[in-house]
Amino acid sequence: MSTQETPIAKTTTSGADVLPDYAPVPPSSLGPALNDQGYYVGRVERNLFWVTDGTYQAAFLTTPDGVILFDAPPTIGHNLQRAVDEIAAANGVSNKVTYLFYSHHHADHVGASSLFDKSVTRIGHEETRRLLLRDDDPARPPNEETFQDTRTLEIGGERIDLAWHGPNHSPDNIAIHLPDHDTLVLIDIVNPGWAPIYLSNLTEDIPGYIEASANALAYSWKHFIGGHMGRLGTRDDVTLHQQYMADISESSRQAITSVDPTPFFVKYGENAWAAVRGYLDEIAATAAAPVIEKYTGVLAAADVFTESTTFQVMQSIRLDLGHVVRAPLSAIGVKLSTRHHRSWQHRECVGPEHRLDGEASQTVRRSGRAFDRQGVSVGGSPRSPSSRNSWRTTHPSTGGRTHGVRRDCCLAGWTGSGSHGWHRSAAVVRPRRHRRRPVHGGPGHRHRERGPAVHRP
C-alpha cells in the first residue's frame, strides 16, 4: 500500500475536497503589508503608534516617562518590543516599556504581558485583576493598578481616560480614550472591515456588546483601535458594525416568529435536545441569510461567521429580552408526546405577546391552578390577588406586563422541567377555551386558535 492509499491520506484528501469556499475579502478590509518579521508598526497620531500581525493589534505611546503599551497580544509577542525599538530609535526616545494597560483579561490580548519587565506598572479594571488572580496564569500578571467606573491618568504628559461601561464582550472590557490623540481603543467589539467571529466575537453579554458601539460613538475620536485584523478603524466602520448588528437583531426577531418548530419535534420525538438544536439552528440560518447577502462584499467573512453571531444574538433576544419562540403545535393533527405538550403548553400563554390583561388574566389564573395541583411552586398562589404581583413583571422590551418568566424558564421549558413553575399537564390547559376566548392575535397564538384539538394523554 503506498502512502497515498493510507486511510490518513484519504481522509486528508476528502477533507480538503469538502472545505467550503467563501466570498473574497474586500480589499478595503485589508491593512498594510507586514515586514519580514511578521509585523507592521505605524503612527496613529503624534507619538501614538499601533502594531499589528494582521490579526491582532496593540498600541503604544512614546513619552519622556517611557513607553506606555496598550495590550500585549501573544501572537505579536516579541515583535511588540521590536516595534517599540524601531520607533524609539527612529525618534530618539526611550524604548523602555514602563506602563502596560490591559483592555480586558483575555489571554489572546494580554498573554505577552510577562515578556515585559517586572517593574512595569500594569493598569486595568478591578474585574480584570480579579479574573487574572482567578486564572493564575504566569503569562498574565494581574494588574496592580485598578479602577471601578472611570479613571483619568496623565503619564509623561499624555492624557489617558479609562471607562468601564458595564459588561460587554467580557465582564471587564474597558474603553481607553486618548483625547489628545483623537483615538479610542476598544477591543473585541468592532473588527474594522470584518464581521465579528463566532458568537459575536465570543461575547458574554450581547446587550452590552451592542451598546458598546453606541458608547464608542459617543466619544470624540477619529482613529479606532479595535484589537483585530490588519487596519485601523474609522467612525464609519463602527457605524457599519452597528447597522450589521441591528440587521441581525431585526432578522432574528422575524425568524423567531416565522420558523415553525413542529417538524423538528415530530422528527426527533423523545430526543428533545435534537429537536431544540434543529429548531434553533434553523432560526439562526433563516435570520442570517438576508444579512449575509447584504454584507457579503462589504464586511469580510460575513458569509463565514454571520450565522454564528446570529445564533448568539437570537439567544439574547430569547433569554435577555424574553422574546418567546413558537410552540410546536402549528401542525396540531400531528401526535406529539404528552411530555412535549407539557413542556410547550406554558409557552403558548406567556411571553411579550401575551399581555396579562382582560381575559388573558383568566387564562393565567386557570393555568395557575394546575401548578398548585402539581405541587409546583409559583412563588405564591395565583388565586390570591395579594400574591399575584409576585409572578407578574413588567417586560423590559415591550413595557407590557407578562408572566414573571425567569430567564431560565425559556430553556427549562424545552424539557418540561417542573422546576421553573410553568410546567403543567396538557389535561389542565384547555385549548378549546383558548379558541373560544382568544387572548389576542399574536403570532404565537394564531396557530392554536385555528388548529384542531391537541393530543391528550
Ligand SMILES: [Zn+2]
Ligand atoms: Zn477578548
